[in-house]
Amino acid sequence: MHYRRFGKTNLNLSVFSLGTMRYLADSENVQQTIAKALALGINHIETARGYGKSEEYFGEAIKAGLSVPRSQLHITTKIPPTSDADVMRRYIDESLERLNLDYLDCLGIHGLNTWEHLEWVQARNGCMKAVEEAINDGRVRHVGFSTHGALELILAAINTDFFEFINLHYYYFFPRNADAIALAASKDMGVFIISPADKGGKLYQPPQSLKDLCHPFSPLELNYRFLLSDKRITTLSVGPATPEELVAPLQVADNVGELTPAEIATLQSLENHQKTVLGTQQCSQCYACLPCPEKINIPEVLRLRNLAVAYNMTDYGQYRYGMFENAGHWFPGMKANRCTECGDCLPRCPEKLDIPTLLEDTHNRLNGKAGRRLWG
Structure with missing residues (x-):
């Protein structure tokens, strides 16, 4: 230790x-x-x-x-x-x-x-x-x-x-x-x-x-x-x-020392894999899309989508996505199906993502059992 x-x-x-x-x-x-x-x-x-x-x-x-x-x-x-x-x-x-x-x-x-x-x-x-x-x-x-x-x-x-x-x-x-x-x-x-x-x-x-x-x-x-x-x-x-x-x-x-060349190469490989798989649908997590009129935490929703699509981290995505609307200030934000396609976020996105479509896709992938904090 x-x-x-x-x-x-x-x-x-x-x-x-x-x-x-x-x-x-x-x-x-x-x-x-x-x-x-x-x-x-x-x-x-x-x-x-x-x-x-x-x-x-x-x-x-x-x-x-x-x-x-x-x-x-x-x-x-x-x-x-x-x-x-x-x-x-x-x-x-x-x-x-x-x-x-x-x-x-x-x-x-x-x-x-x-x-x-x-x-x-x-x-x-x-x-x-x-x-x-x-x-x-x-x-x-x-x-x-x-x-x-x-x-x-x-x-x-x-x-x-x-x-x-x-x-x-x-x-x-x-x-x-x-x-x-x-x-x-x-x-x-x-x-x-x-x-x-x-x-x-x-x-x-x-x-x-x-x-x-x-x-x-x-x-x-x-x-x-x-x-x-x-x-x-x-x-x-x-x-x-x-x-x-x-x-x-x-x-x-x-x-606890510096990352080794092998570790650095593996992390770089993970990053490259995500870019390749997501392509033009990757959210860069710049947060420019906020605030959302419907109080959807768009970057967090799309981060969970990034991970589910790129690395098959669907179980994790469902676990975290289920916290929306169920954990108060510990995990704020509405679920992605609250999107009204108002378009406020679209001109602010530097990647020009079709955010409403990606939100709908995320909800379909990850919506399941509602979650909550272990101790509320």
């Missing part, structure tokens, strides 16, 4: 962090999973108020005793933004009590996803007043935020200079937030990549065509290497449901 400085927090975190949204079967499974993670060299565990009984189970594990001293284990919990300080004060106290902790190494504002959330953060008597109090009295050591928001919002939140770290989506198949990585690094913020295996493409269950294109690497390994080769990124979350699910991802934990 390698360790990296988490920006201005000056914490040295393992390049993989244990995420706790999925390992919620029971307290015993949680304790076994934590023990396995610690044995493999993970020293950062992340949970959240919103992850069901995760904090409670983690607190039971702490009470039962861990294999490393508390000073060598870095613990993050996340709490949603609130419009007033009193609610945040209560939330912080409740999380500490459930976790059986005297202090948090890191507190993340969980889901800073909308401009209203940013207003709450910046308000004089908003949630950050309570966070500052907790920092001053030692109950919280460092503060950051997680986000599923638009790039413009993420950049604005970084530029408040309130935060020491950021948790965000950024992967080989979703490079949209590259500018946020760059800005965070320029401000010496720690960068924590959320869910690279799942949200990054459901890469633990890749289609055979994608496996063939990535050979001799696995798609998951290639995505991990794409991220870990970037020294601005501190740590990646791994979210096992059982202790055994930790083993395969952490085989990459000692391979």
Whole structure:
């Protein structure tokens, strides 16, 4: 296991962090999973108020005793933004009590996803007043935020200079937030990549065509290497449901150097394949088509189409597409069949794509069972 400085927090975190949204079967499974993670060299565990009984189970594990001293284990919990300080004060106290902790190494504002959330953060008597109090009295050591928001919002939140770290989506198949990585690094913020295996493409269950294109690497390994080769990124979350699910991802934990020529060639081959297959129907993800009068997230819809058509990542596309209209601000946007063919987007598209036709095709390919966040 390698360790990296988490920006201005000056914490040295393992390049993989244990995420706790999925390992919620029971307290015993949680304790076994934590023990396995610690044995493999993970020293950062992340949970959240919103992850069901995760904090409670983690607190039971702490009470039962861990294999490393508390000073060598870095613990993050996340709490949603609130419009007033009193609610945040209560939330912080409740999380500490459930976790059986005297202090948090890191507190993340969980889901800073909308401009209203940013207003709450910046308000004089908003949630950050309570966070500052907790920092001053030692109950919280460092503060950051997680986000599923638009790039413009993420950049604005970084530029408040309130935060020491950021948790965000950024992967080989979703490079949209590259500018946020760059800005965070320029401000010496720690960068924590959320869910690279799942949200990054459901890469633990890749289609055979994608496996063939990535050979001799696995798609998951290639995505991990794409991220870990970037020294601005501190740590990646791994979210096992059982202790055994930790083993395969952490085989990459000692391979954090620059991309090899073979890896670069494989990534270039993936890019070339997408261009060849999609041809004049490839969406370049420039976002010039927005805003859409029907509130369709056109670039994200067409990104899922790119992946489904080019790499047969249809299962992933259906999983993510099913979140539209079902996950609120965590995955905003209407489904593609809401398109009225108004034509507003057409003159703004530099590729001159027939966007209404592509939206209809995406809906036909990917519409299936509605999805939702694991914890709403």
